[in-house]
Amino acid sequence: MNNPVIKTNALSYYYSAQEKTLSEINLQVERGSIYGFLGPNGSGKTTTLSLILGLLDSPDGSIEIFGQHLHSNRIGVLKKIGSLIESPSLYAHLTAKENLNVYRAVYGASKARVEEVLHIVGLGDTGKKTVKKFSLGMKQRLSIALALLPDPELLILDEPSNGLDPAGIIELRELIKRLNREHGMTIVISSHLLGEVEKMVSHVGIILKGKMLFQGTLSDLQSFQRKGARLLINTSDNEKAFELLRDHQPEKAEENVSIAFHDLQQVANITRILTQHALDVYLVCPQKNDLEQLFIDLTSSQS
Structure with a gap:
């Protein structure tokens, strides 16, 4: 791949001396792609993404993001990334705009950016409606809006469709495709739902028990599927x-x-x-x- 946004080399991680969670993960995410990171619960998806975001320390191997080594350029690299790894703390008694304003200073975002991201995620007309009255799908889109505040080049979403009803999943899928298409954002989305991810991604990585089993384009995966159909x-x-x-x-x-x-x-x-x-x-x-x-x-x- 040319100029991958994310490149890991032999990335391994131990939660304890006896427990190896990841084994030599060679992940490559191409610029401008929607990369589906697939695996069952407990396969190592969240651990891998947490390492990429610097949320976990002391891995074996290397992590490069935007062509720079993460641990020597951590602050500069992370400024270009938006992420949703676990549901952020949303204030149920506040509106969507008020929630974003709480975090605005942290990201150095302008008031105009708050209005922009609310429009991007389809929450621009929620007005004085408080978050406690939001559907789960609306709350998830507000969480993504938080990740979009710094205007990131790379967006990382860990199991964002968990708990959503079919309508919420469709809304989320269309939002992800639009962010990629209209805003040129590279997106990594982890999931255990192959059927849903297939409808939005261009590239796929499959992980099982801490080991990468497959990595390639969606058409590569579909060719492999046909072999076993x-x-x-x-x-x-x-x-x-x-x-x-x-x-x-x-x-x-x-x-x-x-x-x-x-x-x-x-x-x-x-x-x-x-x-x-x-x-x-x-x-x-x-x-x-x-x-x-x-x-x-x-x-x-x-x-």
């Missing part, structure tokens, strides 16, 4: 279908037949074989890899 088939005679599809290395999956799935032409060929042998086809259903299955496949490929 399965096609579920149910017919009037599944035993016969199993024999007819021997060349496709079929497997029995409860009441269905399962085969490796590559493309739509393969689906057409299989359906033709079955109907030509007088079988009624009740179900032909592509099953993409979900995140859990991806972890299994990636772990198997590394063993």
